[in-house]
Amino acid sequence: MSKIVIPDSVLKVSGLGKIYGPITDGAIERTGSHVGTARDYQTGSIVAAWDVNFEVAAGEALGIVGESGSGKSTVLRCIAGDIDSSAGDVRLATFENGESNLLSLDAATRRKMRIDQVSVVYQDPAEGLALGVTAGGNIADPLTAAGWRNFEGIRARARDLLQRTEVPLDRMDDIVRSFSGGMRQRVQIARALANNPRLVLLDEPTTGLDASVAAGVLDLIRGLLEEFELAAIVVSHDFSVIEMLTERCIVMHHGRVVENALTDQLLEDPHHPYSQKLVSAARA
Amino acid sequence: MTMNAVYNGSNLDSIVGEDPGIPFALLDEESKREIRRALLHAVCVPGYQVPFGSREMPVARGWGSGGLQITLAIVGKTDIVKVIDQGDDEGVNAVNLRRLVVTSTGIEESSEVVESTIIQSRHRIPEDEMINSHTLVLQVPVPEPLRGVERDMRELARMHAEADYSRMWVSLYEDKVRNGVITQTTGYPCLVNGRYVVATTPIPRWDIPRLHDSQFLTLFGAGREKRVYAIPPYTLVEPLTFEDVPFEVEQANGARCRLCSSSESFLVESPGTNGDAGTWTCSDTAWCRARRLK
Amino acid sequence: MGYAAARGGLTAIRNAEDLVRTLRDMDESEQIELDQFIGRLRLLVDRIMGEAGMWEPRLAALAIRQAEGDHIESVHLLRAYKSTLPRIASTEPIHVDDMRLLRRVVPAFREPGGPQILGRSTDYSARMLDPRSGSGATASLEPEVATHVADNSSSVQTNTPRLMNVLRDMDLLTDRRRTDDPEPFDITRTPARPPAPRSARLSSMARAETGALLNQWYRNILGPDGYLHEVTLGEVRHGELPIRIKHPYTNGSVSIGSLRVTEVEAIEDLNGVDEDRDRFDIGYGLCLGHNERKAIAMANLDIACHRDGSKSSLEQSILLTTDGLDSAGFLEHLKLPHYVTFRSMMERKIAVRNARPSVQKGDKA
């Protein structure tokens, strides 16, 4: 695996691991890419991710690819603090001067971090949005959490974000439940950007959308990543998404990172046998 | 299993007999002490809802049992009590609660704010000026200001602990967007001392400014929900509203009290019949009467 | 002190109270004596004592008579009275195996260890109105019944084996006995709020309004958001327990009487992914007096709440919505004057109307 040196990384993930079920001696050896399973036959535990290391620089988008169940979402959710991790150290340079391990924050601090440092865009917009609240209200939520108290100021900011994410402004005061899937996803992205976060985590942001809508959302994300100089992690099992959004990516297989490469290099010349399989399947 | 009391036969007979022989201020001393401890806690952490072992009172839960417990826990032999409901000393509930306080303590009652030391109220703050020597006891049916946005008590506890009130703000935002105005009526949510959001019993918005930087101590008692909270004198009390959406008290559009012709008090409407226009009177009956006598 | 106003409110209240007394006490029939409630409305007295959390048949009878049989009102009278009393002592822990059995049913086995005692029960009686009931003409002369009545207990010894122990010996019971021995949560001194210890849930249910608990159980079986799994009953017991306190001077254990309880152990089939699937678990119910409906509902809700592991709102429902005085008081408070709040509501209705864009106002016109 070629080592890539990242200058000025914003995010540094070291030794991240997550095991569902009892953690016993030898569980790591009994699972992984080389064994061909993430499930420890002795205990039934799932080693969903183990020994995951990577860095992301400002303005850079890192991709995570791999088949279904390989641990992509797990890695993302551990970093976001949606689930507790079993091992690892994650530093965000802009959060508490990079002195805190994001994985060991108490719940209150973690929520604070999620207000203006780290945002998540979930595959299912219902997870990231309050469906019974208007599009504007969904954006007002992180804004008021960050201390915004001016009604017209909040309206203006929401309008601006919805415009950038191409949500029709005349729908701003409608509840999100009345929106189509693509529109919901755009509102979710608008909301995620509300407080200019340093890091955006996107989990399959276009899965479930039809091809033309997906293309629009991808265009949008790419534009926003550039415009805001965001650090981002994009999880997808779809290489076209990864190709479009990221310069660099990691490949996961049964909970382990099997390759860490520049995206175009990976697509041209994958090293790991599993990556080769994955790329050739995608090319077919 | 714990037995709460042990009687012998003769004791029981005295209970079953004519005179129940109730203690001063109804509650046993232990209970009063416990409630006072909770109140001290509440005063020290303004706006924080302090759980307490609410006792069953001779009035039903929801009928002022929380306010009554506070009054009975703090009342001394020289106190003078005023009790109002909707601003009226003569409302049946006010009469009943006052009767309980007075008969169980032997203290004096008054309808005059200036004479009183403890003012127990449901839904109003008296119009008269209240000063340091007054304690206002408000009866609270629903102490949880966030219940409209969250039902789960574990989550509610977390939101208060972290001062995570953004969903409350979103509900105000949504209200304004949908209705053009903030439609919250009584019990307007306020931020106390910059820290805790409280439910202001349901007093009208008219009374909210009185809570801010007041000279008097306000104690809130929710008997059914088993919590007390407090706004100590000279405490910052801010109704939750946006900087550019002024907090509005109730408007009566130039209406005047038909008895004292006041337009500067909280007025309640009596609807007209047969197409006649309705009339207005002061909700605070003692204040209205004093004005007429002047 | 100055009290200028006419005292119309007080007069009205006094008149209402007078009317209650007159209608209740001046009836032509004879006054019902307290002993008659205790002797002839036994189940009602038991239920009231259970919901009041107070074992005192004479006071319960008095409360029922005063409240004209309104059971929530009766419980209210007893609990409000209790608020005036100091707490003199706490009893020593009671071992439920010391129960003198009046009834024991074990549906889970035909021949459990120890006896099945049908005892006093109408479970298998045809529900037919009987004009002779209560007249004395129906009393039995069967010697066995006569002994039961005379002793107010069966001849059965205490320490009847429990199904729970049988299952445990067969290694069919998941073991969640704890070795620390925390004081039980006192719901009369600290409000029980989720997440609460099991003892708080059990005490709340023991004092709950019987109908509310029954409904809680049934809506969790059949309602749209049910969390219950139907249990198999291991033990349904009704019997008498001795009460002892530590003597304040001698420190010796002194018996101060006894009370009756209903006790239920409910066997639950564990089938969850994370559960001990080759074993059973047990839910527990115990309440004052003879009230099997309540104890069974309690046992099933106890185990359901444990299995739920505070994932759902079941615990909050149990702790916060089953108390009869809470729910009845809050419902009835709607009868109080609300004209200040209503005035404020009307004012906002007008404000909303005025804030509407004029186009819409035009629509209405």
Ligand SMILES: Nc1ncnc2c1ncn2[C@@H]1O[C@H](COP(=O)(O)OP(=O)(O)OP(=O)(O)O)[C@@H](O)[C@H]1O
């Ligand atoms: N709560 C859970 N309990 C047990 N195992 C879990 C749990 N959540 C996820 N897993 C397991 O962890 C592994 C990784 O799951 P993850 O959701 O991270 O996969 P993924 O790569 O995001 O897949 P997909 O592309 O399908 O979204 C899977 O084997 C999954 O079954």
Ligand SMILES: [Mg+2]
């Ligand atoms: Mg996934």
